[in-house]
Amino acid sequence: MSDHTNTYPSLASAGHGLLVRFRYALHHSRLMQIAALCALWQVGEAVVRFAGLPIPGGIVGMALALALLLSGRVSLFSMKRGAEWFLAEMLLFFVPAVLAILEHRELIGLLGLKIMAVILLGTLTVMSVTALTVDLCYRWSMRHAGK
Incomplete structure (x- = not known):
């Protein structure tokens, strides 16, 4: 066979x-x-x-x-x-949100300013925490890379 x-x-x-x-x-x-x-x-x-x-x-x-x-x-x-x-292309993804704001005129007054402040503070907080986390991780990896 x-x-x-x-x-x-x-x-x-x-x-x-x-x-x-x-x-x-x-x-x-x-x-x-x-x-x-x-x-x-x-x-x-x-x-x-x-x-x-x-x-x-x-x-x-x-x-x-x-x-x-x-x-x-x-x-x-x-x-x-x-x-x-x-x-x-991130700006492209914000176009629908801008159009929604234009449809709701009440968001252009004081309510809109309050919402904008919350968004800006939230964005600043997220960016700061992200930067701090990246910096801490980078320092940790540099310290442990030599070992």
């Missing part, structure tokens, strides 16, 4: 090849990175709806992205260009 060697690639190696192609596309395609970030957002939305969490799905999606980055499953380069696009 002849030795029957499998000349076809196994399912595992085919899956590995698909994963390699996906990672290559993720590293080199801004559109794939944007799609991956949107997919993480949608997964976060699904988790929030399923678990009944009182937080936005985008926050859960960002936590998932952070977990993937910290675990090494996804490299920073795999999300960098997509995230840069979102940051560059």
Whole structure:
């Protein structure tokens, strides 16, 4: 009897090849990175709806992205260009909010000023806490990099 060697690639190696192609596309395609970030957002939305969490799905999606980055499953380069696009086009995402304000004239008076103050203080607080956290993490990583 002849030795029957499998000349076809196994399912595992085919899956590995698909994963390699996906990672290559993720590293080199801004559109794939944007799609991956949107997919993480949608997964976060699904988790929030399923678990009944009182937080936005985008926050859960960002936590998932952070977990993937910290675990090494996804490299920073795999999300960098997509995230840069979102940051560059951020103003585009505010257009619907501006149009909504124009439809509600009561927001242009004192009530609007109060809301604007809360938004500005909230944004300043978030930016300050984020900067402090990044600075502390950077200092910690520099201290532990030499060990």
